[in-house]
Amino acid sequence: MPVITKADGTRLWARRTTAGDLATWFGWLLGVALTVVCFQFISEHTIWAFVWDAPRQAADLLERSVPPRWDYANQLWKPMWDTINIATLGTLLAILIAVPTAFLAAHNTTPSRALVRPIALFVIVASRSVNSLIWALILVIIFGPGMFAGILAIGLRSIGFIGKLLYEAIEEIDPTQVEAIRATGASGAQVLAWGIVPQIAPAFAGISVFRWDINIREATVLGLVGAGGIGLQLQASIGRLAWEQVSMILLLILATVIVSEWVSARVRHAII
Amino acid sequence: MLTIEGLTKRYPTGDLALDNVSLTVPKGQVMALIGPSGAGKSTLIRCVNRLVEPSSGRIVLGETELTRLGDLALRRARRRMGMIFQEYALIERLTVMENVLSGRLGYVGFWRSWFRRFPLADIEEAFRLLHRVGLDHMVDKRADALSGGQRQRVGIVRALMQNPELLLVDEPTASLDPKTSRQIMRLIVELAKERGLSAIINIHDVLLAQQFAERIVGLRAGRIVFDGAPDEMTPEVLTRIYGEEDWSKTIRRDEDDESEDGGPAAATDALKVVAAQ
Numbered sequence: 312m313p314v315i316t317k318a319d320g321t322r323l324w325a326r327r328t329t330a331g332d333l334a335t336w337f338g339w340l341l342g343v344a345l346t347v348v349c350f351q352f353i354s355e356h357t358i359w360a361f362v363w364d365a366p367r368q369a370a371d372l373l374e375r376s377v378p379p380r381w382d383y384a385n386q387l388w389k390p391m392w393d394t395i396n397i398a399t400l401g402t403l404l405a406i407l408i409a410v411p412t413a414f415l416a417a418h419n420t421t422p423s424r425a426l427v428r429p430i431a432l433f434v435i436v437a438s439r440s441v442n443s444l445i446w447a448l449i450l451v452i453i454f455g456p457g458m459f460a461g462i463l464a465i466g467l468r469s470i471g472f473i474g475k476l477l478y479e480a481i482e483e484i485d486p487t488q489v490e491a492i493r494a495t496g497a498s499g500a501q502v503l504a505w506g507i508v509p510q511i512a513p514a515f516a517g518i519s520v521f522r523w524d525i526n527i528r529e530a531t532v533l534g535l536v537g538a539g540g541i542g543l544q545l546q547a548s549i550g551r552l553a554w555e556q557v558s559m560i561l562l563l564i565l566a567t568v569i570v571s572e573w574v575s576a577r578v579r580h581a582i583i
Numbered sequence: 584m585l586t587i588e589g590l591t592k593r594y595p596t597g598d599l600a601l602d603n604v605s606l607t608v609p610k611g612q613v614m615a616l617i618g619p620s621g622a623g624k625s626t627l628i629r630c631v632n633r634l635v636e637p638s639s640g641r642i643v644l645g646e647t648e649l650t651r652l653g654d655l656a657l658r659r660a661r662r663r664m665g666m667i668f669q670e671y672a673l674i675e676r677l678t679v680m681e682n683v684l685s686g687r688l689g690y691v692g693f694w695r696s697w698f699r700r701f702p703l704a705d706i707e708e709a710f711r712l713l714h715r716v717g718l719d720h721m722v723d724k725r726a727d728a729l730s731g732g733q734r735q736r737v738g739i740v741r742a743l744m745q746n747p748e749l750l751l752v753d754e755p756t757a758s759l760d761p762k763t764s765r766q767i768m769r770l771i772v773e774l775a776k777e778r779g780l781s782a783i784i785n786i787h788d789v790l791l792a793q794q795f796a797e798r799i800v801g802l803r804a805g806r807i808v809f810d811g812a813p814d815e816m817t818p819e820v821l822t823r824i825y826g827e828e829d830w831s832k833t834i835r836r837d838e839d840d841e842s843e844d845g846g847p848a849a850a851t852d853a854l855k856v857v858a859a860q
Contacts (some may be wrong), residue, residue: 492685493634496690
């Protein structure tokens, strides 16, 4: 940045001026000092005896969880199936609402930038700002416990995720393809279907399957607040300190998540 | 057939792209529009089919005053104007056939087009035109699998599928190599002649313009500064359009290139005149 011309006319270049260099070093120093102060604060509020005890506690817990109670699995198939259904139906519900919302939110497809776009963006932000567990908590109060509350919770949280990524994809399309379709005399709906939809199809498929994959994981904990699925069994087992059941449930969740990851990877690969 | 009167376009940013342009293109005339980048060539042809809304002025196609049309009438009018683009503007993820049939969107209802149930006559016409441009074997290929020249042929066929009266051609050769450029220009001009279409072709390459167009209009900073036959192009004219530059040398080098290609006599004669000066 600074170019210094010496008396004999040769020009020197350095990345920063001397003052700039000092300021940068001071900034780093400040950062390190802040870290030390923070650590001291945390340390004062930690009961270190518990922390030093942690490895023993962990070993103890592990000992009580092993071996998993394999025959408990027979009682888990149904709740696991419920969990997958909650995730899938919730994702479908979210897609149904998120797709039109995304078109209303993208600045190149929205019917009104002054009115409709801010509303659509607000729907997306509102949905994203609340965790699905909290959505479930609220919905269980409204609709009572069960799968329905779970499906709605997953759906409401996913609208924001799918809507945001999809409207960004819509904003990134190549506008000349849209222009070309408009130039043929196509109607507004045809411009959408021919000029825009083919361009965002891969992104749409990728986003939806990715969200479904996330939802499988989120749906496993919804039972903690009574919104159906395997979380109910998890909570009950933890409550009764039945650790060999807990480990069985965790193993089953792990297996399901691996399968869903595999499925979503295959789908994305096939479409792109 | 196409009449432009006092066309002015000022963008919201304040840039004056077109300044009181008046122009008449008779039926069947192939006109080249040349000029430096930013002269308003693209804006001009986009004002004709109103992809860009003119600020003022009148544009009349046949009996239709395009600048006065409402949405529905404008869509009907756009069917009569085929457009060909610089970067082809094909729908990359659709097949060649789908891209070609998209030229019929103005004639087909939404659901028919959504389910790709185009009338038999359209499909026959698509096959006929694809055969005409030598793309028979590419019907089911995806557009992004084609080479530049092949894509532009698909773009041309799409425009012709509209059964237009006028072709609006925006830098058709800017992304192509010199040989393909000539083939594409030849194809556009031949097809326009076969069907008696008028054409406005924006083009950077002065030589291509001279070789293939019957009339050349020079645009500079949104105003028409030249309007004449290809053989009227002189270094003075080029200076008027593009600004001061040693034009004779540019043209001499291009002339060698041209002689191998065997361009029409008129264009070559014009070059000799230019080169002599």
